[in-house]
Amino acid sequence: MHVLKAFQFRLKPAPFQSKLLSEYAGCARFVYNKALFPKFRKKGLHDSFRFPDPDQRKLILNTNIIKLPKIGWIAYYKSQEVIGQIKNVTLSRKGKHWYMSIQTHQTLVDPVHTSQDMVGIDMGITHFATLSNGTHVPALNSFKTLQTKLKQQQRRLSKRKKGSSNFKKQAQKVRNVYSKIANVRKDYLHKLTTQLSKSHATIVLEDLKVANMSQSAKGTKDKPGRYVKAKSGLNRSILDQGWYEFKRQLTYKQLWRGGKVVMIPANHTSQQCSQCGHICSLNRQSQSVFMCQACNHSSNADINAAKNILAAGHAVIACGETLRPAVRQKSKLKAGSTKQEPSQAKRLVA
Numbered sequence: 001m002h003v004l005k006a007f008q009f010r011l012k013p014a015p016f017q018s019k020l021l022s023e024y025a026g027c028a029r030f031v032y033n034k035a036l037f038p039k040f041r042k043k044g045l046h047d048s049f050r051f052p053d054p055d056q057r058k059l060i061l062n063t064n065i066i067k068l069p070k071i072g073w074i075a076y077y078k079s080q081e082v083i084g085q086i087k088n089v090t091l092s093r094k095g096k097h098w099y100m101s102i103q104t105h106q107t108l109v110d111p112v113h114t115s116q117d118m119v120g121i122d123m124g125i126t127h128f129a130t131l132s133n134g135t136h137v138p139a140l141n142s143f144k145t146l147q148t149k150l151k152q153q154q155r156r157l158s159k160r161k162k163g164s165s166n167f168k169k170q171a172q173k174v175r176n177v178y179s180k181i182a183n184v185r186k187d188y189l190h191k192l193t194t195q196l197s198k199s200h201a202t203i204v205l206e207d208l209k210v211a212n213m214s215q216s217a218k219g220t221k222d223k224p225g226r227y228v229k230a231k232s233g234l235n236r237s238i239l240d241q242g243w244y245e246f247k248r249q250l251t252y253k254q255l256w257r258g259g260k261v262v263m264i265p266a267n268h269t270s271q272q273c274s275q276c277g278h279i280c281s282l283n284r285q286s287q288s289v290f291m292c293q294a295c296n297h298s299s300n301a302d303i304n305a306a307k308n309i310l311a312a313g314h315a316v317i318a319c320g321e322t323l324r325p326a327v328r329q330k331s332k333l334k335a336g337s338t339k340q341e342p343s344q345a346k347r348l349v350a
Helices: 015-035 142-158 165-199 228-241 243-257 301-319
Strands: 002-012 048-051 058-060 065-068 072-076 085-094 097-107 118-123 127-131 136-138 202-206 260-264 289-291 298-300
Touching: 015 048, 015 085, 065 085, 085 165, 118 165, 118 301, 127 301, 142 165, 142 228, 165 243, 202 243, 202 301, 228 243, 243 260, 260 301, 289 301, 298 301
Parallel strands: 118 202, 202 260
Antiparallel strands: 002 072, 002 097, 048 085, 058 065, 065 072, 085 097, 118 127, 127 136, 289 298
């Protein structure tokens, strides 16, 4: 198995080196804009450049220094060992700090996961994730935590004259807050996905369409939407979780360890009873309470959904189909009506 892996470190440049890094990034941006017309890079945004030639840099692995052309020896915070054959080095600025990303190549024997456990995970907002074994993972909400500070910095920016030195300094402070939000979220997701990947050989997730889930409810001028403010808050909470990044990290970490991630459709996982398979919108009593209208099974709603996700994952592995086992016909019970007897369960046919 061929593995391309990146090791990222924060640099510790001297003041004159920070200036050199900015100049180098400016030269790279100038060449990029001259050669490419569709979308130009702006000064101060996403500054980065790469040294693709192995002869262009000299890395001392047992210390915390690296030698780069025109810049010289520069120190960095060494948080881990660099493993594999170094292919290239990319330097980028995020907020007020410079980072170095070292890409390596390794050829490994196909790994075998040390665990045989399989788990289903239900993604949410109140809890970031709920596992089918009953474990709740708390939500971090890094944007919500720093939202007040971000508003303060943005309000100050609005009072500065655009293009002035004070405007540029304040704009950098706003970018620093955004960078901190992203770093806090990324650190949380990396620690969580590493723990899950080490503990479970197979992880089953819903194939959530985040773009569709976070669409605006404003509507049009002729047909304005309803509950726009509430939907806007819900959209912020959904995007604050980082569900796509969570799935992305789990996928490649499972590949490295010999495990796998199974994706299943998200339809009715929160309305289906994990005991009898009955589907009804009234089964979900509230955000946290699930009460089956057919068999009276009671459970935490998120744990019930995680168990349905796990069962669907077993069905996909066994039959190669994106179907759920023992799904009863969807009930059309309305509020105030009497319970109906469960219909004959639909079984999977291999």
